[in-house]
Amino acid sequence: MTYITPKNLVHINDRLASLELYREVAMASSGDESIRASILAKIQMEEDAIRASYFERVEPNGSTRVRHPTIAVIEVRHDILTEPRRLFANKINSLVTYTLAVSQADAVIDLDGVIRYEPYAEVGRFTVSEQSFNSLLASTGGQSQPMNIESLQGWLIEAAIPDFFEASARTLGDQVDREIEARNRTLVGLIESLQERQTKGGKLPASEIEKLSRILDFPSTFVSNLCHSVGAIAEYAETVTSAQRLEIEALIRAHQLQEVK
Structure with a gap:
């Protein structure tokens, strides 16, 4: 060979x-x-x-066809869907997606040395959202993006997992509720402790005073935690808005391209 x-x-x-x-x-x-x-x-x-x-053979036209498991090509297709689809780890339903298909291919070397590639078996097909695709292109390396595996050679692909990963807004809201509830319980406990000491007329021990002092500092802690949670919710909302904006812009561009054709 x-x-x-x-x-x-x-x-x-x-x-x-x-x-x-x-x-x-x-x-x-x-x-x-x-x-x-x-x-x-x-x-x-x-x-x-x-x-x-794997093989090398000379074709009737004189070109050489080379096949080896390491030779592959990738195809990127920009699709407009007929129905919105929720992709894995995507915060909105998508009408515009990118499909990446990886296929094993033959390298065909012409007599003049020009090489072309002819795919013969698809290895895998993956779908990403407009936002994930743009982030992937803009990345300088080291940053991964979520994707849907549509097909993979040698594997049976199950139905996609429900996107429970994107319950961020609800999770953050629940976090705020839990924070408030915990502080309410602390307040009730503090009041009951003070009332009990007042009824007994006893003197508070040093350890109890220190404990109550820490509890009394809860307003600043609560405000700090609450601001963090609200900030996280605002950041999540901005991420969703950005994804929606990209989706709309991509949809407009795709339709404009179709009109030109």
């Missing part, structure tokens, strides 16, 4: 050697002949599939 060298076939040769070992074991074993024949047939099928995954 001209393009595929032995160092490109290390794992493939290991797999073929393992299959040959399995074949020898099956041939040497005793037992039901039909079971042996079935095992040998499966070994042969696996071997044929491996050998078909």
Whole structure:
């Protein structure tokens, strides 16, 4: 071969050697002949599939077709959906999405040296929102974006998980409610403790005074926690608004492109 060298076939040769070992074991074993024949047939099928995954051959027009498991292409498609769809970790329903498809491909080298790629088997298909796609392009590296796995070679893809991850607004609201409820309980406990001491006429011990002093400091703590929660809600609302704005702008651009065509 001209393009595929032995160092490109290390794992493939290991797999073929393992299959040959399995074949020898099956041939040497005793037992039901039909079971042996079935095992040998499966070994042969696996071997044929491996050998078909790589080759170099000259086509009738003189070009060279090269196939190897590492050769692949990616396709990006911009879609306008007929119905809104909630994508994984997306804060709004999307009408505009990007689909990324990765496929194994043959490299075809023409006589003049020009290379083109012809996909033959899809490895995986993934869908992202307009916002995730734009963030991915703008990222300088190290930042991941959520996506939906539509198909993946060798895997059966289940229905998407309900997007409970996007209950942020409700979660933050519940957090504020819990904070208020906790402070109310503290107040009630403080009042009851003071009333009990007043009824008994006893003197508060130093440890109790220190404890009450810490409790009495709760207004500033509460305001601080509440401001943090409200700020988080505001940040969430801004994120949702930004996603909606991107979705609308993308939809307008997509329709304008369709009109031009």
